[in-house]
Amino acid sequence: MDADLGNLPYLLRWGVILGLSVLAVGIVIEHLSGSPLIWEAGLFLIVVTPASFLVALSYRMFAEGEHRIAVLSLLTLTVVVISAFLSLS
Amino acid sequence: MEPLIRFLEVILSGIGVGIISSMAGIGGGTLMVPLMVLVLGVDVKVAIASSLLTIIVTSASSSTVYLKEGLVNLKAALTLEPSTALGAIVGASITIGLPSNLVKRIFGFGLIAISLVMLARTFTRPKEKGEIKHWTLGVLSSFFAGMASGMFGIGGGVLKVPIMNLIMEMPIKEAVATSSFMVGLTASSGSMVYAIKGFVDPVLVLGFALGIMPGATIGAKSLKGIKSRYIKLIFSLVLLYAGIKLVGW
Numbered sequence: 001m002d003a004d005l006g007n008l009p010y011l012l013r014w015g016v017i018l019g020l021s022v023l024a025v026g027i028v029i030e031h032l033s034g035s036p037l038i039w040e041a042g043l044f045l046i047v048v049t050p051a052s053f054l055v056a057l058s059y060r061m062f063a064e065g066e067h068r069i070a071v072l073s074l075l076t077l078t079v080v081v082i083s084a085f086l087s088l089s
Numbered sequence: 090m091e092p093l094i095r096f097l098e099v100i101l102s103g104i105g106v107g108i109i110s111s112m113a114g115i116g117g118g119t120l121m122v123p124l125m126v127l128v129l130g131v132d133v134k135v136a137i138a139s140s141l142l143t144i145i146v147t148s149a150s151s152s153t154v155y156l157k158e159g160l161v162n163l164k165a166a167l168t169l170e171p172s173t174a175l176g177a178i179v180g181a182s183i184t185i186g187l188p189s190n191l192v193k194r195i196f197g198f199g200l201i202a203i204s205l206v207m208l209a210r211t212f213t214r215p216k217e218k219g220e221i222k223h224w225t226l227g228v229l230s231s232f233f234a235g236m237a238s239g240m241f242g243i244g245g246g247v248l249k250v251p252i253m254n255l256i257m258e259m260p261i262k263e264a265v266a267t268s269s270f271m272v273g274l275t276a277s278s279g280s281m282v283y284a285i286k287g288f289v290d291p292v293l294v295l296g297f298a299l300g301i302m303p304g305a306t307i308g309a310k311s312l313k314g315i316k317s318r319y320i321k322l323i324f325s326l327v328l329l330y331a332g333i334k335l336v337g338w
Contacts, residue, residue, distance in 0.1 A: 009156035072167035
């Protein structure tokens with residue numbers, strides 16, 4: 001183990017649980033009103049959960065002086081963000 | 090009524106994937122996509138996209154435990170992940186650009202290759218101890234593991250674990266935990282490409298995610314008394330058969 005993460009790992013679990021809940025509600029709403037907006041928000045929450053974890057991880061690691069892990073975390077995040085922009089183009 | 094029956098079908102498939110994948114000690118991606126395509130009749134690109142989204146959920150659940158227990162090697166995960174994520178984006182972009190029929194065949198070939206890797210792993214003794222070596226080779230190989238993930242909708246653990254354990258000489262327990270954490274990040278990069286292009290089926294994601302979690306618990310409990318090597322062997326042969334069927338031989 002490289003560093004103490006405290007309760008940070010739970011961000012991953014709760015992020016996807018929130019995403020799945022919104023997704024479930026969104027599927028029902030789409031059946032009732034035809035709007036896919038809510039389930040799309042649920043998918044978005046699931047997809048960004050790992051990236052949010054990386055943001056939180058880099059913040060915590062910088063605060064704890066673990067600069068190497070913080071920089072690596074930001075580097076990974078940059079690749080993920082670039083992927084989002086490339087997908088949009 | 091029909092959507093509800095379809096949803097129950099997906100949940101049951103998810104329970105099946107959860108049971109088998111936890112018994113075989115692998116992620117569900119390699120099983121999910123063939124099941125969606127061959128049994129549920131889903132288009133291969135939609136299956137790949139939905140599988141990647143489901144993998145984020147299952148990986149988040151397991152890596153929370155691994156991170157809390159301190160089993161994940163963060164330095165290794167975050168060193169390997171940029172090239173893996175890049176590979177996933179490249180893989181996903183390749184798949185999106187190809188016609189579905191060709192993707193199905195390529196996925197079949199990929200599945201055959203993965204099943205052969207799994208067969209080889211069944212007979213290979215994992216390294217239990219060691220200092221991590223060959224970082225450059227690990228980073229380069231990770232790109233291809235990511236590419237397979239993005240192209241085929243799998244987590245890529247089936248390739249990441251051997252890369253970390255056999256090439257980089259990371260202890261097997263650490264490699265499994267680190268791979269489990271990386272799988273979610275890789276799937277997130279790959280799925281972004283598919284989600285933005287509108288290939289994800291929300292019912293498949295929800296159904297499989299809800300099914301896999303209890304399925305994995307049932308699988309883990311049923312594992313007692315059964316030799317995991319035999320399960321892996323049978324599972325590799327099933328994947329080989331699915332791969333051959335997808336190729337159309």
